[in-house]
Amino acid sequence: MKTLDAPRTEPGTESGSVPRAVMGTRASGFYRHDLDGLRGIAIALVAMFHIWFGRVSGGVDVFLALSGFFFGGKILRIALNPDAPLWPLPEVVRLIRRLLPALVVVLAAAAVLTILVQPETRWETFADQSLASLGYYQNWELANTAADYLRAGEAVSPLQHIWSMSVQGQFYLAFLLLVFGFAFLGRRLFGRHLRTAFIVLLSALTIASFVYAIIAHNNDQATAYYNSFARGWELLVGALAGALVPAVRWPMWLRTVLATVSLAAILTCGWWIDGVKEFPGPWTLVPVGATVIFILTAANRTDDPSAGQRLPAPNRMLATKPFVSLGSMAYSLYLWHWPLLIFWLSYSGHAHANFLEGTMVLLVSGVLAWLTTRYIEEPLRSQKAKAATAAPAVPLRVRLRRPTIVVGSIVGLLGVALTATSFTWREHVTVQRANGKELSGLSARDYPGARALIDHARVPKLPMRPTVLEAKDDLPASTTDGCISDFGNTDIINCTYGDKDSPRTVAVAGGSHAEHWITALDLLGRLHNFKVVTYLKMGCPLTTEETPLVMGDNRPYPKCHEWNEKVMARLIADRPDYVFTTSTRPWNIKPGDVMPGTYIGIWETLSQNNIPVLAMRDTPWLTRNGQPYFPYDCLANGGDSISCGIERSKVLSDHNPTLDFVGRFPLLKPLDMSDAVCRKDYCRVVEGNVLMYHDSHHISTTYMRTMTGELGRQMAAATGWW
Template sequence: MTLAPSRPAARTGSAPAAKPRSGTRDSGFYRHDLDGLRGVAIALVAVFHVWFGRVSGGVDVFLALSGFFFGGRLLRAALDTSTVLRPVPEVVRLVRRLLPALIVVLAAGAVLTILIQPETRWETFADQSLASLGYYQNWELASTASDYLRAGETVSPLQHIWSMSVQGQFYIALLAIIFAFAYLLRRPLGRHLRWVFIVVLTALTVASFVYAIIAHNTDQAVAYYNSFARAWELTLGALIGALVPYVRWPMWVRTVVATVSLLAILLCGWFIDGVNEFPGPWTLVPVGATVLFILSAANRAADPHTGGKLPLPNRLLASKPFVALGSMAYSLYLWHWPLLIFWLAYSGRDHAGFLDGAIVLLVSGVLAWLTTRYVETPLRYKAPAPRQVNEVVVPWRTRMRRPTIVLGSIVTLLGVTLTATSFTWREHVTVERASGKELSGLSARDYPGARALINNAKVPKLPMRPTVLEAKDDVPESTHAGCISDFSNVDVINCTYGNKDAQRTIALAGGSHAEHWLTALDLLGRMHDFKVVTYLKMGCPLTTEQKPLVMGDNRPYPKCREWNEKVMPKLLADKPDYVFTTSTRPWNIKPGDVMPGFYVGIWQEFLDAGIDVLAMRDTPWLVRSNNKPFFPADCLADGGDAVSCGVKRAAVLSDDNPTLAFVKRFPNLKPLDMSDAVCRPDFCRVVEGNVLMYHDSHHLSATYMRTMTNELGRQLAAATGWW
């Protein structure tokens, strides 16, 4: 993180010493205990990430401390009428503090990505490298979290940099706010300006906290990375920085407060599921505890009850081991997560064990120390210009500047190279995907796809299409056209395909697993005179479930229920000839697939309305033995083949279509089952007839769907009698 110690006092020779300010190193009351708290926080973050796969609350401690340190320093400068307000040097100082270590870690991550990760993951790393350098990584991750089709990209070696982006954005915003008020009001209000800042920071904190609760309840996964939902954690720290001069507590109260707050920080990760509960109200626990710990030793120099002494917990954290750990907190935070992710990718494991986890932490610590010692510290503090004593230049100062200039040049070159390489790779991928426009016109003889399974078509030896880089964008036209509601949208979006002037209508309704059949339905509609009208929402099937979850990561999805409450009345009112939707889902607890009970109410509503349902058995989801989804394009790019990247049929499909058991109860159900066009009798490969079947872990590619058109048409003809 960016919680580096304040710059040590420079030697001033015979110049008169400036009057020390409370809380600085020169005053004798510098908060070394808060340096130690940084050490505790980074230890919690790293340990919980490596061994427990949980959020410890340490990042929230960092955010609050960042607000206190940075905001407090800006407030002191703004309130000191003898200080000239200069925002540009402040920005330069931030750049010198933040970028060097970040660039080194990103450069190392780029090398490891090329060595360890398949090329299908390089684009994500390039995107997130640029986002990290531009300090908008949190928004990049928020966009990914809100995109159902990119859900597999969320765990990346750079995911942890979201919090740094939030801090960087906060620093610039707070700098602008405080300096703007100071320029306008410092002269007329003088020291009373402090209360203006207190009022403004209080208003910002309350507004951000209220927004965080609303955003958390709306879409927690997106809110987790939202700068506005996180801002209150930093503004609260800055607000405390403005209030500390007024705190007067007896020593016994300080000791109790320090003890309780430190315990809350240490135990937060054990009792609160931060991944799902933050940035909601429970975030008050780590942030509030941090604030109380700050206040437990605030202004003690002026408090006659303390004699300038720290409470026992504060003295413990002010000891050398904790302060030393806190001094390299930023670098340790940068290194531990990518090393963990790269190790898991290399080893193929889901989580680290005790031994390999300890090695990851040890290597992270060594690299953090080296980065702090030889990158952060030399470049953070500007070397003084050569000083003359009796007209003689002091040579050691000149020598000190030269290594710093060289180091700065190397880091700058790394940053430029990383940026250029990221843009170059993204351009390469864009060019390759542009050639994917020809996928719709591939020769049926050269690329039989599903016809190799259904019709035993011959398969010539040709390169697979789409390629592993083309697969990501090989999606239905409705996705490109925005004809499917995203996670945050509850509106019913209708688009028309097939023969748009036809009298007969099939309503394509449900989630993206219904949507990917549109490619074939569109072709069939134009051939057989019917139109296809979409009623689609990402990750949301037609369901009566009151508390739906996002399939795959099981996070709450309240907007799916809201959308269903809108779409079902509209479907019943529109009264299409048929509703085409999925009727099964994979089991989460055992092999095979099932028709969930919360579909039954939907079938009943359609039965009561006299609407027939084309009930399509869901596509097999590609999961490993640990029940984790995987992308076949990644597997193929990593050296796998059609078989090694596939799954056993029995693992993803039951012996019989579960929908068949409900046909007598619901005669309006017309079961469709394309499993034999996707899987062989005992195995589901990922490439058939020279065509890559999936564009992610559970959606069929548009190219493969085109090869299934004839078989789908045969089953639809039998179900509808239209041709």
């Protein structure tokens, strides 16, 4: 995922006014066209890596540093000018006029494509992210998604790339207020040393943000990736570069070498750094540091009129028209390429774009970017300047006929329509899901669910429940009660279900695949007089693995190991009658399922403490082409219970792997509900008129209720309690 570009022109260079010669940081003899070219290179890397390689190129980090340099330098120049007013409103208005129009147009086009291409089950997510994009908090929306296990398998959003624009928008506003506020207090306090005070302040903030980024990266990289505070140092270091340019005194040969090396690092870092896993940690220093070095290789005499001809060769190359032209439409190109790619993959059903498909996406993105830049961005960005130079005698009705006014009005209406539509659809989905409260009272005769497989119950022809819109919220009580620790939490959360006063205890321990059995266990506990106590953490089964990974995306999960050590000590201390947990996982490298070797240490510890284990074989995980998919998306897109299902042999081995360890661990009591979710050769996603999953791998609460009878039969045989 990447980012938008920095401002292309300095204040006062809008179309219709006389351009001032600037060097990116202050008035000088020339404008840094080489940095425009660098933006062009960066956006090309962003698009190509997204489309063909599925990797992070580092272009986003180049953009962040350049944004800090351009915007930060401009705001610092205003603050350091003792005669300049410290009033932020004009700068905020200028930012809105520059950034929002193109964004609104792309969001509106993406909304239409979402309705045409994607199933209605995806519309709510799009509505949420549209509002987040317009409100410039998309990065926090995605951080929340990354930290939410129930949403971790959602399809990639066509608006995912806008996270970086949100980071920059937040930085622009915060930096503007910080610098103007500091200047207001510091002009009299620091006097001519105000520049030094700013350098000290920004250096301290940069170091603090970088240290925070490393800590956040180590704690939860997926969430830190979108964190504004973890990304702030990348923009701040760009602003610092602007303050340092006038002080740089490097000979031409050294500047040429540094410019060449830094450009090479920018071009190649995406190949040898896995940015998806390594950013925003220390490896981010490579693209950001290379960008800062490239900035500092400019001419060291900013008062020299001939300085523009004294740039190193790499800088002169990037200052040529092709690169500058590409850089001028980098913002729009960035906005368009990602949604077009996602919609094409969704429409075609392909996992990746081949060379021809990727080329077409790039070409269409380029054309739309040029049109957006030419007819949306530039007219509205220069509207204020043109209006200021217009003759005062021109009647209002004539001025209102100007194309720029028309374009502005259309963009405004699109923004209002997009916001209203997003809120309306969210309300519609909320109303539809309110009907889900009746799911707990569905007729067993009309909605037999698992009983159609186990007991061969008759299945009448009735609409499926939960519906595709209800399924997302068909969750176990423990989830809504907050009884499972999230990714960042290592606390043990104990909640009690079943017969809360019973002396007999079943401890449900592990990850969410142990948790989704709570619904049936709660019913059985109340019926057969035992209590059910939770010991749960998202995505974290009971395991002795030293470096656990999150199932599905394989990101490091150190807090799972920390939690496991705590929860095993607690289980031994609490001494429940049984520990109920999962005993298998799907293979990542071949069909079927397996009992991981890291579970054996758990069985040994529990056996040594004479604690029996109800070892539940895991339910199937639905994947296609190595990626999880949601059955309700498939069904909403015209599929049926068979076409949206999966072959049993792909997700379940012929033999339950847990059975191989029963002789070694006599207290291990295997439970296997596979025949309640799969037929002999195939696992359908709807059985007995009930939708089986509420996402790609968790059983819906409604279907779980229908499995209660069979689970009770197996538990009775294992425990002898009834």
